[in-house]
Amino acid sequence: MTCSQSSYNDIFASGLMPYDEALSRVLSGLPGVDGCERLLIEKARGRTLHKSVTSTLNVPSFTNSAVDGYALHSRDIPEQGFKKLAVKNVAFAGQPFDGVVEAGECLRIMTGAPIPEQLDTVIMQEHVEPENGYINIDNRCRAGKNVRKAGEDIRIGDTVLAAGRLLVPPDIGLLAALGISEVEVNRKLTIAVASTGNEVYVPGQSLGAGGLYDSNRYSLMAALARPDVEVVDLGILPDDVDVLLKSFNDAGCHADVIISSGGVSVGEADYTKMALQNSGKVDFWRVAIKPGRPFAFGRIGNAAFFGLPGNPVAVLVTFYFFVLPALEKMLQVTDKPIMPTFKACATEDLRKLPGRTEVQRAIISRNEKGEWQVKTTGKQGSGILSSMSRANAFIILDHDSGSVSTGEQVTVMPFSAIF
Ligand code: AMP
Numbered sequence: 001m002t003c004s005q006s007s008y009n010d011i012f013a014s015g016l017m018p019y020d021e022a023l024s025r026v027l028s029g030l031p032g033v034d035g036c037e038r039l040l041i042e043k044a045r046g047r048t049l050h051k052s053v054t055s056t057l058n059v060p061s062f063t064n065s066a067v068d069g070y071a072l073h074s075r076d077i078p079e080q081g082f083k084k085l086a087v088k089n090v091a092f093a094g095q096p097f098d099g100v101v102e103a104g105e106c107l108r109i110m111t112g113a114p115i116p117e118q119l120d121t122v123i124m125q126e127h128v129e130p131e132n133g134y135i136n137i138d139n140r141c142r143a144g145k146n147v148r149k150a151g152e153d154i155r156i157g158d159t160v161l162a163a164g165r166l167l168v169p170p171d172i173g174l175l176a177a178l179g180i181s182e183v184e185v186n187r188k189l190t191i192a193v194a195s196t197g198n199e200v201y202v203p204g205q206s207l208g209a210g211g212l213y214d215s216n217r218y219s220l221m222a223a224l225a226r227p228d229v230e231v232v233d234l235g236i237l238p239d240d241v242d243v244l245l246k247s248f249n250d251a252g253c254h255a256d257v258i259i260s261s262g263g264v265s266v267g268e269a270d271y272t273k274m275a276l277q278n279s280g281k282v283d284f285w286r287v288a289i290k291p292g293r294p295f296a297f298g299r300i301g302n303a304a305f306f307g308l309p310g311n312p313v314a315v316l317v318t319f320y321f322f323v324l325p326a327l328e329k330m331l332q333v334t335d336k337p338i339m340p341t342f343k344a345c346a347t348e349d350l351r352k353l354p355g356r357t358e359v360q361r362a363i364i365s366r367n368e369k370g371e372w373q374v375k376t377t378g379k380q381g382s383g384i385l386s387s388m389s390r391a392n393a394f395i396i397l398d399h400d401s402g403s404v405s406t407g408e409q410v411t412v413m414p415f416s417a418i419f
C-alpha cells in the first residue's frame with residue numbers, strides 16, 4: 001500500500017489523506033504500555049514477552065536414543081558381512097542403564113532412554129536380527145545414527161524467546177521444556193468501546209422508528225476478545241455533545257484506548273466531531289481509503305482515541321487497518337505470526353478509481369489447477385455487513401491502482417490470518 005509522490009500531492013490537494021500517511025501519523029508517538037505482570041505459562045498464550053528468556057538448560061539435557069533399537073560402539077560396525085553383538089542389558093526412558101557396555105556388546109534401548117557415554121550409535125530394531133541374546137548387524141548401520149545429542153535443540157545461555165514476542169502455543173511448550181513455569185509479559189491494554197447515535201439500539205430491545213441495531217460495538221468487542229486486552233463497554237451514547245464529552249473524558253481517566261464509532265463525518269448530526277473538534281487533541285481526517293473515509297484520531301486524557309466511521313464494514317476495515325497496528329505498537333509486539341498477503345487471479349472485473357486504497361470483501365478459493373482465484377462478495381457498500389460476513393479474505397487495491405480486469409492478479413489477505 002504505497003503511493004507515488006505525484007499522486008500524494010494530488011490527494012492532499014483533494015483533501016484526502018493517503019492511507020500510508022494516516023497510518024504513520026497514528027503510529028508515530030503512540031506510547032508503549034509501561035507495566036508488566038508475571039504469569040503462569042499456561043496463562044501466557046497471546047501475551048507479549050516483557051523480557052527475553054535465556055535457557056539455563058541444555059535441551060535435551062542428556063544424549064538419548066531417537067528410536068527403539070540397540071545402542072552400540074560404532075567401531076563394532078563391520079566393513080562387510082555381519083557381526084554378532086551380545087545384548088548386555090536394556091535401558092528405558094526414565095530408567096537408564098548405569099553399567100559399562102564393552103566392545104562386542106550392545107544395549108537394548110527404547111526411545112528417549114539415555115545412551116551410556118561409551119556408545120555413539122543406535123541401530124533401529126527393524127534393521128537387526130535378534131537371536132538368543134545376540135543381534136546380527138551389517139554395514140548399513142551408520143556411525144552416529146539415531147542419537148539425539150545433549151543440547152542439540154537448545155544450549156545453556158541461548159536466547160530462546162526475545163522480548164516483544166507474542167507468545168504462540170509452541171513457545172509455551174518451549175518454556176515448559178526449559179523448566180520455566182512463569183514469565184513476565186507486558187500488561188494488558190484497557191480499551192473502552194462505545195457506539196454513538198440516537199438511532200442505534202441494543203440487540204434484544206424493540207426497535208424504535210428509524211432505528212437499527214448496534215452491530216459496531218459487538219464487532220469491535222469480538223475483535224478485541226483477546227488475552228492482552230480488557231474491554232470496558234461504554235454502551236450506546238446518544239447524539240448529545242455533553243454526554244459524549246463526559247463519557248469520553250471519564251474513559252480517558254482509566255482506559256489506554258477509547259474506540260467509538262459514528263458521528264465523525266461532516267454532517268450536521270456528527271456529534272462525536274462536534275464534541276471533540278475543539279479539544280485540540282483529536283484530529284479529524286478524511287482518509288483515502290474505501291470503506292472508511294472519515295476517521296478521527298488523537299488523545300483524550302490518558303487514552304489514545306479512535307473515532308471510527310459509523311458504517312459497519314467501515315468500522316471493521318478501519319479497525320484492522322488502523323487500530324490493530326496501533327494496539328500492537330502499544331503492546332510492544334515486535335514478533336508475531338505474519339498476516340500473509342498473496343496474489344490471486346480476479347475472476348471478475350473490479351471497478352476502482354486511482355487515488356485511494358480500496359479494501360474489498362471477497363472469497364478466495366483454488367481453481368482446478370490449484371491456483372488461487374478470487375471474487376468479491378457482491379455489493380460492496382460500507383453498510384453491507386453481510387458482504388464481510390460472507391467473505392473469507394480482503395482484496396487490497398493499492399492507492400494508485402485503477403480498475404482490474406478479469407484474469408489479472410490482485411493482492412488478497414485471508415481472514416484466517418487476522419481472526
Ligand atoms: P454516522 O457516521 O454516525 O452518521 O453513521 C453512519 C451510518 O452508520 C448511519 O447509517 C448509522 O445509522 C450507521 N451506524 C452508526 N452506528 C452504528 C452502529 N453502532 N451499528 C450499526 N450501524 C451504525
Ligand code: MG
Binds near residue numbers: 196197198263310
Ligand atoms: Mg451517528
